Amino acid sequence: xxxxxxxxxxxxxxxxxxxxxxxxxxxxxxxxxxxxxxxxxxxxxxxxxxxxxxxxxxxxxxxxxxxxxxxxxxxxxxxxxxxxxxxxxxxxxxxxxxxxxxxxxxxxxxxxxxxxxxxxxxxxxxxxxxxxxxxxxxxxxxxxxxxxxxxxxxxxxxxxxxxxxxxxxxxxxxxxxxxxxxxxxxxxxxxxxxxxxxxxxxxxxxxxxxxxxxxxxxxxxxxxxxxxxxxxxxxxxxxxxxxxxxxxxxxxxxxxxxxxxxxxxxxxxxxxxxxxxxxxxxxxxxxxxxxxxxxxxxxxxxxxxxxxxxxxxxxxxxxxxxxxxxxxxxxxxxxxxxxxxxxxxxxxxxxxxxxxxxxxxxxxxxxxxxxxxxxxxxxxxxxxxxxxxxxxxxxxxxxxxxxxxxxxxxxxxxxxxxxxxxxxxxxxxxxxxx
DNA sequence: CCTCCACAGGAAGCGCAGGAGT
DNA sequence: ACTCCTGCGCTTCCTGTGGAGG
Numbered sequence: 001x002x003x004x005x006x007x008x009x010x011x012x013x014x015x016x017x018x019x020x021x022x023x024x025x026x027x028x029x030x031x032x033x034x035x036x037x038x039x040x041x042x043x044x045x046x047x048x049x050x051x052x053x054x055x056x057x058x059x060x061x062x063x064x065x066x067x068x069x070x071x072x073x074x075x076x077x078x079x080x081x082x083x084x085x086x087x088x089x090x091x092x093x094x095x096x097x098x099x100x101x102x103x104x105x106x107x108x109x110x111x112x113x114x115x116x117x118x119x120x121x122x123x124x125x126x127x128x129x130x131x132x133x134x135x136x137x138x139x140x141x142x143x144x145x146x147x148x149x150x151x152x153x154x155x156x157x158x159x160x161x162x163x164x165x166x167x168x169x170x171x172x173x174x175x176x177x178x179x180x181x182x183x184x185x186x187x188x189x190x191x192x193x194x195x196x197x198x199x200x201x202x203x204x205x206x207x208x209x210x211x212x213x214x215x216x217x218x219x220x221x222x223x224x225x226x227x228x229x230x231x232x233x234x235x236x237x238x239x240x241x242x243x244x245x246x247x248x249x250x251x252x253x254x255x256x257x258x259x260x261x262x263x264x265x266x267x268x269x270x271x272x273x274x275x276x277x278x279x280x281x282x283x284x285x286x287x288x289x290x291x292x293x294x295x296x297x298x299x300x301x302x303x304x305x306x307x308x309x310x311x312x313x314x315x316x317x318x319x320x321x322x323x324x325x326x327x328x329x330x331x332x333x334x335x336x337x338x339x340x341x342x343x344x345x346x347x348x349x350x351x352x353x354x355x356x357x358x359x360x361x362x363x364x365x366x367x368x369x370x371x372x373x374x375x376x377x378x379x380x381x382x383x384x385x386x387x388x389x390x391x392x393x394x395x396x397x398x399x400x401x402x403x404x405x406x407x408x409x410x411x412x413x414x415x416x417x418x419x420x421x422x423x424x425x426x427x428x429x430x431x432x433x434x
Numbered sequence: 435c436c437t438c439c440a441c442a443g444g445a446a447g448c449g450c451a452g453g454a455g456t
Numbered sequence: 457a458c459t460c461c462t463g464c465g466c467t468t469c470c471t472g473t474g475g476a477g478g
Contacts, residue, residue: 132453183462324465360440382466384442400442401475407440408474 044257044291044299051252051285053278056098061247062240063099066231070103073229074204077118077170082195082202087226089209090233093276096208099233100174107172117201120172125180131187135160138173161194164201171203178207185222192225235275241267245280253288253299261301262287269308279315283307316416317424319393325429326370326378327386332425333366334396338418355418358401359387359410373429387412395421 049055060067076083090096104120111118121141128137135156142163164171173191181187188205195203207226209215215223236244242263249258266287270280284299286307291299320328338355363383370377378386387410391398397413405411414421 130453358440359442378465379467380441381443381468385466388443401440403475405440406474406476407438408472409441 042292042295042297044253044288044296046254047252048285048288049252051248051281051288053281053285055248055281056101057248058102059247060095060099060102061244062236063095063233066095066099066233067103069229069231070100070206071106074103074107074172077202077204078116080170080200083170083172083204084228085192085204085226086206086229086231087209087215088207088231088233089215091235091274091276092210093274093278093280094233094235095277096210096233097176100206100208104172104174116170117167118170118172120174122174122176125175125177128181130181131183131190132156134173134175134181134187138171139163142171157190157194160203161197164194164198164203168200170201172206173203174206174208176208177210179209188222188226236271236277236280237275238264238267238271241270241275241277241280244277245284248281249284252284257291257297258284258299259301262299262304265301265304266307269304279311282311282314286311312416313420313424316395316421317428319395320421320424321428325375327389328425328429329369329373329375330362330366330383330386331390331395331421332429333362333369334412334414335418335422335425336369337362337365338414339422355413357412358405359384359412362387362412 045051050057070086070088073086074083088096088100101122104122107118108120110116119142121138123134123137125134128134139156139160142160160171163169175181178184191203191205205226215227245263245267249263263284266280266283269283270276273279283304284307287299287303290306290310291303294303296303320331323331334357337357363380366383367377387396387398390396395415397415399411399413401407401409401411
């Protein structure tokens, strides 16, 4: 199968290479017109970037206290003493990263003005998931002209200390998603040791995590040195989300485009899901796109309602695309069983619900599916592990079996619409088969 | 009350990949 | 270039649990 695709690919390139001189250039004239048209097209947006989830706003409403706390924690370096390490916890979309970046921006502006020596470096530990990788990433930020790839971990570490010592610098390492670092105890120990060794500068860690359990798993010594100051970012409530959206909408959309019910609905949906500002912002952005496609002049709650389905789909898709293939098959087995009519009409806590499945029957279906797809199978033990993970991700709901059911099993229900998940999984699984 | 059922989930260990040390 | 080490995904084996049924 792969061979055929590769052949088709070459064929395509062959055509492209030979024909581009004629067709491609001939198309230029049209291309300009398309963009011209795009430019003239009516849009509700003023600046779309501001309503994108990646945008970091200058003002962070409802985070004044956290900003103050972080600033206080770091303020020691103004007097050339060593700041405290910080540990920040909060669910996704509660503004942890934005707030920290905001404070560091302010700090670097202050430092430049007042001739202080402080450097900060942001490391996302999802992609830099070991002590070595974290050190490498930070040393690159401090010596941008030199590449230390290939040097040993201890050398990179010494180089970091040397930098702090030579420049009498205060280094601030922001470790986002710090729970992803495998040898976290080692990293924290080294960095706090380093902090003691540096004479006039300092090394400060700001750990960010959305996993509260992570803290409990740490070595007690690691915990006490990393969590010198602890901050919790609570989820936004609907009112706060509404205000955030209002503020951003004012800059992102043209005046008098966004209606109040639209903002209220987007805030309500996001607050209900998790208090996640990212979801709220995504909803507004998508609603704007939908309004554009309808050539509407105002953005109403109907657009937001439509955006909800699309945003939800996107979240599901991004979630399941990161799952291992076998786990996708397990989820597919659940979706398939749940989408069968009148399947799993079972009593849960007194009430009859639809689509409630036994753990055992899902495993059997999974085995059949794997056979059909010609894939290897995992054992039932690991299958249970996968089920637990799927529950953690919120893709399925799990309850323990009670009276009326023989033996001890678990009742499993999909967290989202079965057909939507099925379609998304088919896309994903088919992609991997080829 | 005992036994069976239908699982849950802990512990140990195995093979592999990839990084570190030499 | 080579060994050694370690984390990861997974299997094997096992003990535990709560209800049905005799």
